[in-house]
Amino acid sequence: xxxxxxxxxxxxxxxxxxxxxxxxxxxxxxxxxxxxxxxxxxxxxxxxxxxxxxxxxxxxxxxxxxxxxxxxxxxxxxxxxxxxxxxxxxxxxxxxxxxxxxxxxxxxxxxxxxxxxxxxxxxxxxxxxxxxxxxxxxxxxxxxxxxxxxxxxxxxxxxxxxxxxxxxxxxxxxxxxxxxxxxxxxxxxxxxxxxxxxxxxxxxxxxxxxxxxxxxxxxxxxxxxxxxxxxxxxxxxxxxxxxxxxxxxxxxxxxxxxxxxxxxxxxxxxxxxxxxxxxxxxxxxxxxxxxxxxxxxx
Numbered sequence: 001x002x003x004x005x006x007x008x009x010x011x012x013x014x015x016x017x018x019x020x021x022x023x024x025x026x027x028x029x030x031x032x033x034x035x036x037x038x039x040x041x042x043x044x045x046x047x048x049x050x051x052x053x054x055x056x057x058x059x060x061x062x063x064x065x066x067x068x069x070x071x072x073x074x075x076x077x078x079x080x081x082x083x084x085x086x087x088x089x090x091x092x093x094x095x096x097x098x099x100x101x102x103x104x105x106x107x108x109x110x111x112x113x114x115x116x117x118x119x120x121x122x123x124x125x126x127x128x129x130x131x132x133x134x135x136x137x138x139x140x141x142x143x144x145x146x147x148x149x150x151x152x153x154x155x156x157x158x159x160x161x162x163x164x165x166x167x168x169x170x171x172x173x174x175x176x177x178x179x180x181x182x183x184x185x186x187x188x189x190x191x192x193x194x195x196x197x198x199x200x201x202x203x204x205x206x207x208x209x210x211x212x213x214x215x216x217x218x219x220x221x222x223x224x225x226x227x228x229x230x231x232x233x234x235x236x237x238x239x240x241x242x243x244x245x246x247x248x249x250x251x252x253x254x255x256x257x258x259x260x261x262x263x264x265x266x267x268x269x270x271x272x273x274x275x276x277x278x279x280x281x282x283x284x285x286x287x288x289x290x291x292x293x294x295x296x297x298x
Contacts, residue, residue, distance in 0.1 A: 072190060086163065088161055107132060135175070138251055138260060144219065156201075176221045
């Protein structure tokens with residue numbers, strides 16, 4: 001009888017503890033939604049971020065290539081909970097008159113409503129367009145795929161590569177994940193050998209001989225969020241992003257060389273030179289320790 005009473009008391013205590021924990025979690029969630037900045041400030045005051053990471057800690061990253069059989073090349077990237085899938089489709093077109101021996105590289109990022117409540121159905125969001133422009137700038141300026149290598153016959157026929165990425169789960173830092181997915185998909189791309197027939201004015205593609213793209217460089221992006229002018233947060237999440245003063249993206253190549261540094265947002269950096277130097281050094285360190293061989297995925 002005494003044993004039964006003790007068991008009942010223990011069960012009641014456990015239930016009460018569970019209810020109390022649920023109430024505390026609900027209160028924390030409510031406070032987070034009503035006062036997000038204060039919520040983040042309290043964590044940062046304890047030198048930790050809401051997801052448990054240190055300020056300079058990066059989320060885990062994984063890469064899978066060739067996952068879309070209907071594309072000429074594809075890749076899927078997971079950066080923490082942010083998931084981006086990218087497919088490459090190739091078409092043949094006439095080149096521009098002033099660039100007769102150059103093909104086209106057309107990157108695009110879609111942020112559909114299914115990936116996050118922050119995005120609504122309808123035309124592309126401003127954020128998606130801005131990110132697509134930044135991705136195009138990096139892919140073209142870094143020479144990932146030399147456009148001259150996409151020429152089939154000067155002035156007659158060139159390849160057009162549509163590099164379409166879709167975010168299927170958004171938890172911040174879509175730029176880093178998408179750039180990685182796009183470059184990996186281009187590396188995975190195989191195009192048929194194509195020849196231009198001058199008599200028929202048509203391009204003939206081989207069904208047997210497939211060739212990889214000549215990849216010139218392998219850029220990797222590392223983004224940092226600046227909060228309250230004093231805290232530098234590596235790989236910001238979707239909760240942190242709206243609260244940031246500005247975001248800095250540092251892009252390095254396969255040798256660890258600096259490709260570009262971009263700032264998104266109008267926030268003014270206190271001690272700008274020191275902040276930029278810190279971000280560049282941290283990006284190179286992360287590349288050296290954990291992402292140096294990321295594109296070596298078979």
